[in-house]
Amino acid sequence: MExxxxxxxxxxxxxxxxxQNSTEKVVLNHPTTEFSELxxxxxxxxxxxxxxxxxxxxxxxxxxxxxxxxxxxxxxxLSVDLPPEK
Ligand SMILES: [Zn+2]
Numbered sequence: 001m002e003x004x005x006x007x008x009x010x011x012x013x014x015x016x017x018x019x020q021n022s023t024e025k026v027v028l029n030h031p032t033t034e035f036s037e038l039x040x041x042x043x044x045x046x047x048x049x050x051x052x053x054x055x056x057x058x059x060x061x062x063x064x065x066x067x068x069x070x071x072x073x074x075x076x077x078l079s080v081d082l083p084p085e086k
Pocket of ligand 1: 051
């Protein structure tokens with residue numbers, strides 16, 4: 001089921017594999033704006049290095065920036081990859 005709120009999470013980290021900076025944008029769909037639940041969801045994400053495409057190993061320091069809540073409609077104005085409509 002699709003939830004009401006969409007968040008764009010920007011994760012930045014130094015890749016332990018290739019030592020380059022990488023920034024990844026992830027779109028999260030969530031039923032509430034409850035931050036503690038969201039941060040749990042973000043922690044469960046596996047990020048990939050945009051340079052070498054390797055998965056970032058656990059324990060890597062990832063800095064997270066989160067957008068305000070968006071609706072699916074308003075998200076269309078952003079240049080992010082939306083998951084297909086369910
Ligand atoms: Zn890398």
